[in-house]
Amino acid sequence: MNKKLRIGLFMALLLFTSLPFGTAMAEEEVTKKEQKQVLNIAHRGASGHAPENTMAAFEKSVDMKADMFELDVQMSKDGELVVIHDTTVDRTTNGTGAVKDLTYEEIRELDAGSHFSDEFTGEKIPTLGEVLDEYRGKSGILIEVKSPSLYPGIAEKVADELTSRNMDKPNNNKIIVQSFDHDFVQTFHSLLPSVPVGVLISYNPFGISDSLLSEFTEYADYVNPNKDMMDASLLERIHSFGMETHPWTVRSQEAADSLLQLGVDGIITDYPDYVDPHKP
Incomplete structure (x- = not known):
């Protein structure tokens, strides 16, 4: 030319x-070019549309094109990893009693769907293994381990479930493990350092100090606070320490829009349809 x-x-x-x-x-x-990809994370599955922590809720999450779904893990009396939020079965099933005092077979007999609506009567409490087998390659999975102090050895059991399926490889299977118990998070990180981990933060009006964020950098990839704590300053500080953030739990369009505008890395929500980073 x-x-x-x-x-x-x-x-x-x-x-x-x-x-x-x-x-x-x-x-x-x-x-x-500047548009940020915000992870759409369905809380306990698409729990605004189906009974939480059931296969129906996870399937709804996939149907609604969420990037990931979150689930909660606890352990039965006989050592099975079961997917349920509360330490008892009372709220979400037709049974009663502590998860740790019930065998897997007893838990399996419970109805975990009819409390939501008759449409879901007969939904069961799944095992972590069942969920991993069904949704590996179909969806990212955010695994929250609940009350790990009640379940000695649960970190090793979760690690075994992942490694036995070759799901412990970095950037391969879209698995994240998180907990409010930060000692557990550190323990799990030491077992499987290739699997990203997050620390959950309950609402604290005093916020999160830089010294605490600095501690988190030693083992965590994500700092996931109550959504009411999130503002531009906290977001900037989390990023400045080299971590990302997925605030929880969004249950309104207004809250979703606010976090999208703020530019968080992901949003944990009961309603995946509220989180659309591409809408005008």
């Missing part, structure tokens, strides 16, 4: 981008 032709093309490009249409296209291109 000769020099005159190159100059002519350059001038034409300048003229094009100076026009309203050209400017709009250029701005749109910048917007696309």
Whole structure:
């Protein structure tokens, strides 16, 4: 290409981008490049639409195109990893008693769906292994271990479930493990350092100090606080320490929109349909 032709093309490009249409296209291109991918994480599955922590809720999450779903893990009396939020079965099933005092067979007999609606009567409490087998490759899975101090050896059992399925490889299976028990998180990280881990933070009006964030950097990849703690300053500080954040739990469109505008890395929500980073 000769020099005159190159100059002519350059001038034409300048003229094009100076026009309203050209400017709009250029701005749109910048917007696309700057657009942040916010992970849509279905809390206990799409629990606003189906009974929490059931296969129906996880399937609904996939149908609604959430990037990941979150689930809760505890351990039965006979050592089976079961997917349930509370330390008792009372709230979400037709049974009573502590999870740790019931065998897997006793837990399996419970109805975990009818409390939500008759449509889901007969839904069962699944095992972690069942969920991993069904949804590996279909969805990311955020595993929250509940009350690990009640269940000696639970860190090793969760690690075994992942390694036995070759799901402990970095950036391969979209698995994250998290807990409010930060000692557990450190223990799990020491067992499977290739699996990303997160620390959950309950609401604290005093926020999260830099010294605590610095401690988290020694083992955690994510700092996931109550959504009411999240603001631009906390987001900036978490990022400055090299970690990401997935606030919880969004149950309104207003809360989802606020976090999307803030630019968080992911949103944990009962309603995956509230989280759409591409809408105007």
